[in-house]
Amino acid sequence: MNAAMGKICFVNCSTHEITEEILEPSFYESYLSGVGLGVAILRREKIAQVNPFSKDNMLGFVSGLLTGSGSVVTGRWMAVCKSPITGGWGDANCGGTLSLGIKQCGYDGIFFTGEFEKPSIFVCDETGPRIEDASLYWGLDAIESEEKLIEAFSTKKRCVVATIGQAGENGSLIATISNDRGRMAARSGVGFVMGQKKLKAVVLRGNEKVQVADRKKMGELSGEYSKKVRKLSLPHVVKGSMLPMFGKIMSKSKKAHMMDGILSAPIMKKYGTNFANTALMFAGDNPVKNWGGSARDISKEYMKQANPDRLLRKEVKKYHCSSCVIGCGAIIKTERLQESHKPEYETINSFGALLLNHDIDLIDDLNDLCNRAGIDTIAAGSTIAFAMECYQNQLMEESFWEGIECTWGNTEAITVLLNKMIRKEGIGNIFGDGVGVATRHIPNSQKFAMIAGNVEPGMHDPRFDPQLGVHFSADPTPGRHTIGSSQYYNYMRLWEQVSWAPKVKSGTPLSNEYQVSEENALKSMASTCIKSVVDGSGGCLFAMIMGLDHWPLFQWLNAATGWEKTADEYMIIGHRIALARQQFNVEAGIQPKSFLMNPRLYGVPAQSEGPNRGKSYDLNGMVEKHFEALGCSIDGIPLESTLNTLNL
Amino acid sequence: MIRVRVLGMGIKRLDALDEDGYIEINEGTTVKQLLTTLQVNALVRWGRMYVVNYEKVDGQYKLKDHDVISLIIPIAGG
Numbered sequence: 001m002n003a004a005m006g007k008i009c010f011v012n013c014s015t016h017e018i019t020e021e022i023l024e025p026s027f028y029e030s031y032l033s034g035v036g037l038g039v040a041i042l043r044r045e046k047i048a049q050v051n052p053f054s055k056d057n058m059l060g061f062v063s064g065l066l067t068g069s070g071s072v073v074t075g076r077w078m079a080v081c082k083s084p085i086t087g088g089w090g091d092a093n094c095g096g097t098l099s100l101g102i103k104q105c106g107y108d109g110i111f112f113t114g115e116f117e118k119p120s121i122f123v124c125d126e127t128g129p130r131i132e133d134a135s136l137y138w139g140l141d142a143i144e145s146e147e148k149l150i151e152a153f154s155t156k157k158r159c160v161v162a163t164i165g166q167a168g169e170n171g172s173l174i175a176t177i178s179n180d181r182g183r184m185a186a187r188s189g190v191g192f193v194m195g196q197k198k199l200k201a202v203v204l205r206g207n208e209k210v211q212v213a214d215r216k217k218m219g220e221l222s223g224e225y226s227k228k229v230r231k232l233s234l235p236h237v238v239k240g241s242m243l244p245m246f247g248k249i250m251s252k253s254k255k256a257h258m259m260d261g262i263l264s265a266p267i268m269k270k271y272g273t274n275f276a277n278t279a280l281m282f283a284g285d286n287p288v289k290n291w292g293g294s295a296r297d298i299s300k301e302y303m304k305q306a307n308p309d310r311l312l313r314k315e316v317k318k319y320h321c322s323s324c325v326i327g328c329g330a331i332i333k334t335e336r337l338q339e340s341h342k343p344e345y346e347t348i349n350s351f352g353a354l355l356l357n358h359d360i361d362l363i364d365d366l367n368d369l370c371n372r373a374g375i376d377t378i379a380a381g382s383t384i385a386f387a388m389e390c391y392q393n394q395l396m397e398e399s400f401w402e403g404i405e406c407t408w409g410n411t412e413a414i415t416v417l418l419n420k421m422i423r424k425e426g427i428g429n430i431f432g433d434g435v436g437v438a439t440r441h442i443p444n445s446q447k448f449a450m451i452a453g454n455v456e457p458g459m460h461d462p463r464f465d466p467q468l469g470v471h472f473s474a475d476p477t478p479g480r481h482t483i484g485s486s487q488y489y490n491y492m493r494l495w496e497q498v499s500w501a502p503k504v505k506s507g508t509p510l511s512n513e514y515q516v517s518e519e520n521a522l523k524s525m526a527s528t529c530i531k532s533v534v535d536g537s538g539g540c541l542f543a544m545i546m547g548l549d550h551w552p553l554f555q556w557l558n559a560a561t562g563w564e565k566t567a568d569e570y571m572i573i574g575h576r577i578a579l580a581r582q583q584f585n586v587e588a589g590i591q592p593k594s595f596l597m598n599p600r601l602y603g604v605p606a607q608s609e610g611p612n613r614g615k616s617y618d619l620n621g622m623v624e625k626h627f628e629a630l631g632c633s634i635d636g637i638p639l640e641s642t643l644n645t646l647n648l
Numbered sequence: 649m650i651r652v653r654v655l656g657m658g659i660k661r662l663d664a665l666d667e668d669g670y671i672e673i674n675e676g677t678t679v680k681q682l683l684t685t686l687q688v689n690a691l692v693r694w695g696r697m698y699v700v701n702y703e704k705v706d707g708q709y710k711l712k713d714h715d716v717i718s719l720i721i722p723i724a725g726g
Contacts, residue, residue, distance in 0.1 A: 280722065
């Protein structure tokens with residue numbers, strides 16, 4: 001089989017039985033690999049029907065179809081399970097090095113069921129797969145355990161490791177799985193499921209090669225793309241302090257512009273994602289004060305401290321995920337941290353603007369703390385924001401707060417509460433599982449719970465970009481900011497390759513994006529389908545946004561596999577994967593409409609100041625149209641005819 | 649006349665472009681002249697935050713038929 005390894009591995013943690021299964025080439029033509037492989041296997045094994053908190057839940061580590069094929073920016077892996085947070089489909093997408101590691105062991109995916117009697121690790125090397133005792137590593141943080149495992153299991157070839165920290169061991173629902181010293185599969189509670197199985201780590205050191213149909217073509221496509229990205233750079237005269245100009249341009253713009261997505265590479269290459277903490281503040285993209293504030297609450301000091309040039313000075317080297325030519329990550333060194341991953345945009349916003357915390361340097365420490373503990377920074381920051389609003393509104397007696405003065409921007413409160421959440425100690429038992437669980441303990445707090453289907457959304461404001469709100473509310477993994485938005489859609493220019501994808505026309509009023517319309521529904525459907533293709537391939541969201549007219553995803557898939565599929569045919573595969581995720585939720589007994597996000601997030605009531613002033617929309621109507629476009633009822637249940645057409 | 653394409657944000661005279669971002673201009677027009685005519689954000693022009701056919705050029709570059717002028721933009725998201 002070209003591109004895929006054609007084989008998956010099953011580990012029964014309860015019996016220690018390890019089995020392999022060969023997959024037919026036709027399987028990959030239906031589901032690609034990655035998230036497609038994950039959802040197909042979990043549906044086949046009827047995981048939707050099991051209790052996600054029981055040992056019957058399944059945890060899969062899946063690689064992308066294009067990983068290791070010679071394509072670039074296609075090295076991402078995914079963890080899949082039944083989410084203990086939503087009770088439905090769960091997946092978490094991650095960079096780092098693990099995706100290639102899975103394929104070098106000869107597998108496209110490794111799936112765990114059951115539960116170990118005592119903490120264990122899964123090892124796969126030249127002697128094959130096996131289970132080993134984890135007593136030396138259980139209790140260590142994610143980074144320390146990875147370092148020790150690499151030391152113990154590397155030979156001339158260094159092994160790759162996925163591991164959990166204390167949050168996963170302690171049973172936090174917002175626990176993550178870490179690889180490459182702090183790159184996180186953060187969402188859906190995947191770290192909880194790993195901890196529940198007492199699976200401390202997955203250690204991989206294989207040598208198998210990925211076969212491709214046309215290696216010369218792969219090289220040509222990758223060479224052309226890489227050359228283009230490498231050549232693009234930001235002029236030296238442009239400083240970080242100038243970037244908020246972009247937010248101001250966006251906030252004033254009333255009409256759609258025709259974009260060239262790859263021209264976002266210069267900023268990403270230089271600054272990484274955290275350029276957006278200041279650059280887009282005045283556009284209204286950055287949530288402030290538990291989504292109730294605006295850029296007007298942000299002080300000059302915050303903008304000064306979050307200036308990306310200032311953050312750049314802490315960098316000791318750039319960080320690239322496997323096969324990436326963009327390199328948006330970085331390793332930093334500070335007075336208190338010898339070496340740590342640079343906080344991403346999401347982390348800086350969730351521990352910064354969302355809490356009115358203007359001490360950006362503190363976020364380096366909080367990020368490192370979360371990476372070591374293995375806890376989702378979006379969820380953790382959002383939960384503290386929720387706590388602060390509950391405190392402000394005196395929803396609980398003073399004694400409930402255990403002496404923590406949980407006021408906006410109080411850095412001591414943020415640090416103490418985060419530590420308690422990680423250790424599940426005292427009040428940390430209430431907040432350590434995220435906002436959804438905390439609302440059950442705090443009466444009348446639902447209105448302050450900025451969640452969609454129990455999940456804290458990514459740090460991008462759906463009042464600024466309504467399509468984000470549709471995906472936050474309609475995706476089988478709610479709150480997900482990486483599925484689609486009007487901005488992504490405009491940048492990626494899908495319509496140049498997909499016959500039915502609506503074209504963004506220069507000069508079209510942006511107010512159209514706030515309307516319930518067939519065109520908007522087709523756009524959100526197209527985003528859903530293409531993101532499923534990207535996640536089946538191991539591709540990176542940023543490469544997708546930088547434009548499918550540049551990043552030759554479909555051409556790589558054909559050259560790697562030997563297929564001769566059109567973009568439209570790949571979109572059908574994407575549609576199948578997307579609907580399989582949706583159907584998983586239906587099989588789990590979930591009503592998809594129950595994932596609609598908190599009304600504050602779509603402007604009900606509308607904000608009275610700031611860049612999103614007066615913006616609101618009919619979320620319910622937009623979500624219903626989106627579901628219809630996907631071939632579901634307006635309630636999000638896939639129609640029988642759609643399931644038949646897609647062979648689901 | 650030649651036909652070129654302008655892609656990016658911060659273009660005040662968007663009405664001068666067609667729905668795909670194309671515009672017809674006189675031969676010999678420089679990139680600086682075109683961006684000034686379109687009233688592209690001053691910082692983008694001053695900072696030379698643009699490329700032509702994905703190559704860096706200076707403002708005096710004389711545009712050719714079918715040239716693509718792309719302006720540097722941020723990604724909102726991810």
